[in-house]
Amino acid sequence: MRIKNKLFEIQQINNTRLCVGLDTELTKLPIHYDQSPEALLTFNKSIIEATKDLVCAYKINFAFYEQYGVDGMHVLRETLKSIPSNVITIADAKRGDIGNTSRAYAISIFEEMKFDSITVNPYMGKDSVEPFLQYEDKIIFILALTSNPGSFDFQRLVSDGKPLYQHVIETSQKWNTNSELGYVVGATHPNELKEIRTYSPNSLMLIPGIGTQGGDATATMEANGNSPAIVNVSRGILYASNGADFAEKARLKAEFYQKEIGM
């Protein structure tokens, strides 16, 4: 599959499993920036320029752009254009709806915006995810065990001796797909990641939660072993400094995480 090759090639070339999450917000921009949507774009371009040889992917979190309305969506599209074509682009949109609606979301993300990958929510089941899986050469990351405190509310409920997130992983692996099917498992759950790797050793994992959210890179990568993974850091890199040296400091942080995560 071409998308898998694209990922493995950029991971080899840049010697990295690091993904930078572009969770950009006006209030967190460097202090010399003005508070305009254009400033968000300038900031993103600087971060991409400073880190593009240290990452295998950029993850664009839709909420942060949608909050600025039409201007924000323009910044999202322009940011996407400035990502090098050999780096994986992830639409962190966590979409999911009934079949005919999910199809429209898939058109939005894969055809209209041409992302390589999306995060989707499994709560609504098979027909809510299938329209994404029907595309060729995309990566679909289904939420399994997320990095946030709320992951303890429902995702760990045990049914037939297995937590909900395990049902999500095992059931979805039976669904037909033309694409690469992966899962989101937070770095805040290394023990569970280790256990997931016993029954799903070859799935591509998108692992967020390192840095500000408290996930530990060493414990996470030990739990993951040599299985395929993309490891995301957002705020820990973007906001390494709010001074004129923000891009330089972001690069240093990206180098730090690139090494911590390893290959």
Next chain:
Amino acid sequence: MRIKNKLFEIQQINNTRLCVGLDTELTKLPIHYDQSPEALLTFNKSIIEATKDLVCAYKINFAFYEQYGVDGMHVLRETLKSIPSNVITIADAKRGDIGNTSRAYAISIFEEMKFDSITVNPYMGKDSVEPFLQYEDKIIFILALTSNPGSFDFQRLVSDGKPLYQHVIETSQKWNTNSELGYVVGATHPNELKEIRTYSPNSLMLIPGIGTQGGDATATMEANGNSPAIVNVSRGILYASNGADFAEKARLKAEFYQKEIGM
């Protein structure tokens, strides 16, 4: 709570629990329409004009607008403006993410676009829903048991003697809220709706799935009893005709569903 009064007032004035879902798509427009984003807006305005005295709410499904990119989001915003101010507006966006990200989605839906209500996905738990609940005078509909076939995949998994959707309803009722907390329960599950009404008689339900999806209005309303509800029909009204009489036929269908659903 003002939002509850707003809902009950419009339900009384228009003698209806019907909501029309604006799932508008270019390929389904009347045959004399051209295939432009502007045509989507003209169509929506005609549907709203033809049905506004028969409904208590309009539900705008984001996927259908996002698929047309920035133009589609412009149509969504202009459609929203053309909804009478005493009718409830529902952002059917099914959002949900970790806390700081959900906060940005809430800003987008409630502050930037000023919707009265949103649908949210509970999979990520409390901190993914809380930023929406913190707003005053909004209605937050959490997905419980959805109308689609995929609702059988995970939502009915039994843990501690209760299906997942019951855990979602019972757990979320313990969360702090400044807003009205409601649930999405599909009309395709009347038996389960009846059972949900035994432990959650006073929650506001958003009930989709009547019409094209196969839900039966009479069985649904019998199961719901006199509990508060908004009942959505989308395609069954929007696409009642693809001729020049589409608005007139949509009105007739809306009158039909208004009566079938009753008060």
